[in-house]
Amino acid sequence: GDSVTQMEGPVTLSEEAFLTINCTYTATGYPSLFWYVQYPGEGLQLLLKATKADDKGSNKGFEATYRKETTSFHLEKGSVQVSDSAVYFCALSDPSSGTYKYIFGTGTRLKVLA
Amino acid sequence: GAGVSQSPRYKVAKRGQDVALRCDPISGHVSLFWYQQALGQGPEFLTYFQNEAQLDKSGLPSDRFFAERPEGSVSTLKIQRTQQEDSAVYLCASSSQARVSNQPQHFGDGTRLSIL
Numbered sequence: 001g002d003s004v005t006q007m008e009g010p011v012t013l014s015e016e017a018f019l020t021i022n023c024t025y026t027a028t029g030y031p032s033l034f035w036y037v038q039y040p041g042e043g044l045q046l047l048l049k050a051t052k053a054d055d056k057g058s059n060k061g062f063e064a065t066y067r068k069e070t071t072s073f074h075l076e077k078g079s080v081q082v083s084d085s086a087v088y089f090c091a092l093s094d095p096s097s098g099t100y101k102y103i104f105g106t107g108t109r110l111k112v113l114a
Numbered sequence: 115g116a117g118v119s120q121s122p123r124y125k126v127a128k129r130g131q132d133v134a135l136r137c138d139p140i141s142g143h144v145s146l147f148w149y150q151q152a153l154g155q156g157p158e159f160l161t162y163f164q165n166e167a168q169l170d171k172s173g174l175p176s177d178r179f180f181a182e183r184p185e186g187s188v189s190t191l192k193i194q195r196t197q198q199e200d201s202a203v204y205l206c207a208s209s210s211q212a213r214v215s216n217q218p219q220h221f222g223d224g225t226r227l228s229i230l
Contacts, residue, residue: 004156032216043118043205043221044157051216089156093216099170100213101147104156 002027002094006105009087013080013112021075021088021108023064029096033057033066033073038087038107047075047088080112116140118222120206126228127196135191135225137206144212146189147219148181151203160204163189164212193227201229 007022025031032051036044048057053068064075073090090105119138127133139146145164149157150173159173165186174181178196183189193200203226207219 034218036221041223043120043223044207045221046218049216049218091156095213098213099162100145100217101159101162101170101173102149102157102207102219104158106156107154 002031002092002097002103004090004092004103004105006088006090006108009107009109011108011110013110015082015112015114016079017112019075019077019080019084019110021090021110023073023075023090023105025071025073025090025092025103027071027092027094027096029094031092031094033064034091034093034102035062035064035073035075036089036091038089040086044089080110082112082114085110085112118206118208118220120204120222120225122225123223124226124228126230128230129198130195132192132194133196133227135193135204135227137189137191137208137222139187139189139206139208140210140220141187143208143210143220145209145217145219146183147207147209148189148191149205149207150175151205151224153202157205160191196227196229198229201227203227 035047048059050057050066091102148160151157162170163183178194180192203224
């Protein structure tokens with residue numbers, strides 16, 4: 001079945017450091033890929049998405065490129081801020097599922113220190 | 115409001131009690147999903163509605179779990195005879211179209227269920 005694997009956290013960085021959170025996937029069909037962010041006590045917020053190979057999603061300084069050849073969708077940011085501290089989830093939506101439900105990774109907690 | 119609304123935000127119940135969790139999706143959204151998120155884990159799919167039709171309930175963990183969306187808008191997730199392993203955050207999400215993979219899902223803040 002479909003699956004998403006994320007790097008384990010927590011990831012602890014100093015402010016203005018470079019961030020990479022790795023995400024790889026397996027899918028039966030040709031999925032769309034998403035990154036969501038979850039702040040404490042809140043629901044999931046869409047951060048960015050990509051729907052086909054080589055697409056780059058970007059938002060709020062975060063970027064991720066859909067790499068079909070390596071089945072990856074790594075999240076990057078050039079300079080993190082304390083306010084970026086949250087849990088980040090990689091997810092896929094596979095047309096072959098019929099319902100386009102999300103398959104999530106386990107999440108990666110990011111802590112940014114001032 | 116413009117977002118997905120879930121109630122209650124927190125629910126504490128004794129083992130064996132029945133609970134009902136409500137989701138009010140974004141107005142006009144066709145698709146509605148329920149997910150269960152255990153502590154420290156990613157959300158896991160429970161069930162899917164397209165309008166009032168429940169098209170996929172493959173993720174419901176047992177026959178104690180029941181969901182409905184009778185008029186194609188508000189949905190209720192009911193758990194009968196709750197067990198401690200039902201303790202989790204229950205997330206509801208909606209999207210504007212049906213069966214389109216590039217449409218993002220919009221999530222509510224969830225209901226944190228604790229079974230004593």
